[in-house]
Amino acid sequence: MSTTYPTxxxxxxxATTHPTPAPGRLAAAYRRQGARRELRRDLLTVAGWSIVAxxxxxxxxxxxMTQFGTIGDAxxxxxxxxxxVATALMCLMLLLTARVPVIDQTLGQDRxxxxxxxxxxxxxxxxxxxxxxxxxxxxxTGRITPIKTFxxxxxxxxxxxxxVLATAMLxxxxxxxxxxxxxxxxxEAWFAIHLTTYAAIAASLPHQFSMSGLFAEGKLERTFWMLxxxxxxxxMLAFRVILPVISTLTxxxxxxxxxxxxxxxVSIEVTGRKLDTLGARGGQWLNWRFLTPALALQPHPxxxxxxxxxxxxxxxxxxxxxxxxxxxxxKPGTKVAVEGPYGMFTDAARTRDKVVLVGAGIGIAPIRxxxxxxxxxxxxxxxxxxxxxxxxxxxxxxxRTLCAQRGAGLHLLVGPRAWDSxxxxxxxxxxxxxxxxxxxxxxxxxxxxxxxMDAVLANARECGIPASQVHDERFTW
Amino acid sequence: MSTRRTSAAALxxxxxxxxxxxxxxxxxxxxxxxxxxxxxxxxxxxAGTxSKTxTGAxAGTxSGTxSGTxTGTxSGTxSGxxxxxxxYVGSRQSDRWGSLQVTVTVTxxxxxxxxxxxxxxxxxxxxxxxxxxxxxxxxxxxxxxxQVSSVSGATYTSAKYLTSLQSALDQIG
Numbered sequence: 277m278s279t280t281y282p283t284x285x286x287x288x289x290x291a292t293t294h295p296t297p298a299p300g301r302l303a304a305a306y307r308r309q310g311a312r313r314e315l316r317r318d319l320l321t322v323a324g325w326s327i328v329a330x331x332x333x334x335x336x337x338x339x340x341m342t343q344f345g346t347i348g349d350a351x352x353x354x355x356x357x358x359x360x361v362a363t364a365l366m367c368l369m370l371l372l373t374a375r376v377p378v379i380d381q382t383l384g385q386d387r388x389x390x391x392x393x394x395x396x397x398x399x400x401x402x403x404x405x406x407x408x409x410x411x412x413x414x415x416x417t418g419r420i421t422p423i424k425t426f427x428x429x430x431x432x433x434x435x436x437x438x439x440v441l442a443t444a445m446l447x448x449x450x451x452x453x454x455x456x457x458x459x460x461x462x463x464e465a466w467f468a469i470h471l472t473t474y475a476a477i478a479a480s481l482p483h484q485f486s487m488s489g490l491f492a493e494g495k496l497e498r499t500f501w502m503l504x505x506x507x508x509x510x511x512m513l514a515f516r517v518i519l520p521v522i523s524t525l526t527x528x529x530x531x532x533x534x535x536x537x538x539x540x541x542v543s544i545e546v547t548g549r550k551l552d553t554l555g556a557r558g559g560q561w562l563n564w565r566f567l568t569p570a571l572a573l574q575p576h577p578x579x580x581x582x583x584x585x586x587x588x589x590x591x592x593x594x595x596x597x598x599x600x601x602x603x604x605x606x607k608p609g610t611k612v613a614v615e616g617p618y619g620m621f622t623d624a625a626r627t628r629d630k631v632v633l634v635g636a637g638i639g640i641a642p643i644r645x646x647x648x649x650x651x652x653x654x655x656x657x658x659x660x661x662x663x664x665x666x667x668x669x670x671x672x673x674x675x676r677t678l679c680a681q682r683g684a685g686l687h688l689l690v691g692p693r694a695w696d697s698x699x700x701x702x703x704x705x706x707x708x709x710x711x712x713x714x715x716x717x718x719x720x721x722x723x724x725x726x727x728x729m730d731a732v733l734a735n736a737r738e739c740g741i742p743a744s745q746v747h748d749e750r751f752t753w
Numbered sequence: 754m755s756t757r758r759t760s761a762a763a764l765x766x767x768x769x770x771x772x773x774x775x776x777x778x779x780x781x782x783x784x785x786x787x788x789x790x791x792x793x794x795x796x797x798x799x800a801g802t803x804s805k806t807x808t809g810a811x812a813g814t815x816s817g818t819x820s821g822t823x824t825g826t827x828s829g830t831x832s833g834x835x836x837x838x839x840x841y842v843g844s845r846q847s848d849r850w851g852s853l854q855v856t857v858t859v860t861x862x863x864x865x866x867x868x869x870x871x872x873x874x875x876x877x878x879x880x881x882x883x884x885x886x887x888x889x890x891x892x893x894x895x896x897x898x899x900q901v902s903s904v905s906g907a908t909y910t911s912a913k914y915l916t917s918l919q920s921a922l923d924q925i926g
Contacts, residue, residue: 314755317758318755318757318758318761321758321761321762322758322761322762322765324762325762325763325765325766326765326766326769328766329765329766329767329769329770330769330773332770332773333769333770333772333773333774334773335773336770336773336774336776336777337772337773337774337776337777338777338849339777340773340777341774341777341778342777348906417881417906418880418881418884418906419906428880432879432880488849489848489849489850489851490849492847492849492851
């Protein structure tokens with residue numbers, strides 16, 4: 277509680293009081309924090325590539341390079357490698373969505389999820405190549421047609437039939453996960469389709485051990501492969517199921533207040549026990565599940581709109597659809613289950629001593645929490661808020677007070693957007709550098725609707741702000 | 754991607770692949786030498802018991818196909834030793850597709866029925882075995898020896914089959 281700048285990674289103090297930090301020390305501490313995050317990113321990248329390389333190395337260690345003598349063998353070997361790589365990628369994908377703390381604190385959950393999707397496309401190709409190449413390879417070797425190979429395998433092996441089923445299920449998941457298609461489904465349908473992934477993975481497991489000689493019983497390769505699969509499954513179970521259940525049981529969260537903060541938004545205050553051990557920081561988000569019959573099955577990701585205390589957390593929610601509309605009428609006393617906190621839209625992402633916070637619409641909520649919880653010297657912070665109408669400047673009174681107390685500049689851009697710029701017409705032509713001349717030496721945090729955020733990020737690039745200093749968080753939901 | 758990150762990831766991947774390659778190569782060499790010794794010994798025994806001349810070419814083929822791919826356990830068992838007819842169980846020969854074990858019955862010094870058991874789990878291996886073993890069997894019965902050429906397209910099956918068979922024949926004292 278005593279330091280206001282992050283001297284250690286992990287949990288910079290959620291400083292409720294902000295004595296003016298020595299600017300030199302603050303700059304050095306944030307630079308160190310940035311360097312450590314870069315190092316973590318490097319190590320995670322190395323780890324990811326190592327898992328993929330390791331899967332191919334298992335094949336090589338088993339004498340794989342002697343299996344390229346004939347066309348049939350070569351095609352078969354490539355098919356085996358494709359299957360190994362695809363499975364390794366599948367493990368990486370699962371780890372990226374397992375909410376593993378080190379991954380979340382390095383990439384941020386939104387980046388991890390988009391990497392998950394990118395890898396997913398590669399994995400689907402790998403799986404298809406695995407099936408096609410092996411059929412061809414077996415056909416060359418056995419001198420029969422691929423169709424005959426397929427029907428032969430289908431007739432002979434239960435595990436093969438499971439593997440075919442798994443491929444079909446993963447193809448369905450892959451197609452339904454593509455953004456264009458996803459928008460057509462409600463969340464629950466998308467979630468159900470995604471759950472079939474687990475069924476598909478389970479169905480693909482038997483043939484990996486029974487049909488491949490590589491992972492035959494008693495072989496060291498089999499042990500390695502089982503360890504990889506087991507570790508992935510354990511991470512999923514621990515961080516996505518067990519930890520949230522423990523959090524929910526420990527903190528016993530209950531809605532204590534629902535306050536309107538605009539024509540279409542409410543602040544929801546939640547009270548619970550031992551919230552200091554939950555470790556949430558201003559700017560982070562949690563998956564909220566309000567335990568009423570209508571809402572219990574819908575987890576909603578919402579950012580904290582105030583720095584949490586040991587007893588309370590607050591979110592601010594705008595009416596954006598059927599689910600969030602019901603939240604506007606939430607009753608105090610409602611029990612709450614949470615997963616999280618997640619995200620790097622926090623003080624932990626800072627790399628410089630100066631900071632610019634840019635928010636629009638309900639994206640103002642995490643900006644408000646971040647402003648409260650991050651450290652800066654007076655004059656070294658600027659807050660820029662944007663909305664179509666003054667009503668939509670959510671929490672602006674609180675932000676005005678905080679800015680005055682902490683010595684931060686505040687700019688309110690109200691009205692229609694000027695062309696495709698991120699500013700309102702009243703500020704037409706304004707750049708980030710016009711609001712904060714020192715912005716190139718600052719961290720820039722951006723939160724708001726996707727299209728508007730893209731415009732801010734484009735302007736940040738034009739202003740020459742290094743990408744490592746620009747932090748944005750996106751919600752696909 | 755920073756340069757540091759890219760090069761570290763590339764270096765790690767290449768290192769891991771090289772390690773795998775190295776293990777695979779070392780493994781292959783060990784197998785080759787073991788098999789070579791085994792083949793040499795069994796050739797001598799075979800020549801002694803079955804009085805068949807072993808041609809260099811045949812021996813070469815066998816050892817060539819076996820090296821680097823097949824491991825054999827040398828636990829042959831003999832059973833059913835009745836007058837004039839005896840059954841010999843060959844060693845179990847394993848490779849990446851499973852293991853295969855040949856049982857041979859010798860009546861009055863002549864190889865008669867040959868059967869085999871397999872642990873191959875996949876349809877491809879099973880169909881290759883089903884295609885190759887009748888050919889191998891008839892060749893062996895004709896030659897009265899394990900020194901026959903392997904069936905093309907079934908190199909590994911042939912190697913396992915003939916090596917196991919040879920180890921069964923080796924038990925004939």
